[in-house]
Amino acid sequence: MRKDNKTHVYVVDDDECILSAVCAMITEGQYECTCFGDGESCLKQLEIQKCDLLITDVKMPGKDGMEVLKESMRMAPWLPVIVMTSYADVPMSVQALKTGAYDFIEKPFEVEDLMGVVQLALNQTESGGPLVGRPLTKTEKIVLRLLMQGMSNRRIAYVLQRSDRTIEVHRGHIMQKLGVDNVVELVKRATVMGYGN
Secondary structure (H helix, E strand, C coil): CCCCCCCCEEEEEECCCHHHHHHHHHHHHEEEEEEEEEEHHHHHHHHHCCEEEEEEECCCCCCCCCCCCCCHHCCCCCCCCCEEHHHHHHHHHHHHCCCCCCEECCCCCHHHHHHHHHHHHHHHHHHCCCCCCCCCCCCHHHHHHHHHHCCHHHHHHHCCCCCCCHHHHHHHHHHHHHCCCCCHHHHHHHHCCCCCC
16 A cells, blocks of 8 residues: 555546546545546556556557556556456456456446455555565565576575575565565566566
């Protein structure tokens, strides 16, 4: 969560009626809400201001929901993304889940349904701890690259001339910052962020 403790939700939809309705529901839920009529505007804002949850429509002109999902995962892989979809777009929503979306909700939806999914997603963000979303230090980036190469903590400690314990601490911080709790998820998120190159 952000330092000011205000939960901030971004909502993206090219349909102004749906956008207004979703933002009204989010605001009534006592969260801050920023609305975007297109994916590009949302991603530009995400580069300069973090949010705690992103809700995006699937089908939009310009950058569609899948592109918004992929770009947001590259920029902030710990950020939960909920995809809004119509019945006809359910296969695309399944693809969104495989790509890393937290969940999807089918339009039209009831307030309780939307807010239930929102609360579950935000609970996940809160449970990530205070380091989630913070940038990696130079040393953590080096340790992460070596982990991505399949090196053990002991081997990394030898290569960097540090103690095993120091590498364990760095690894723990990396996992917290990327919002993961196992090596498989760490590798996935790090690959999305470009550390596998």
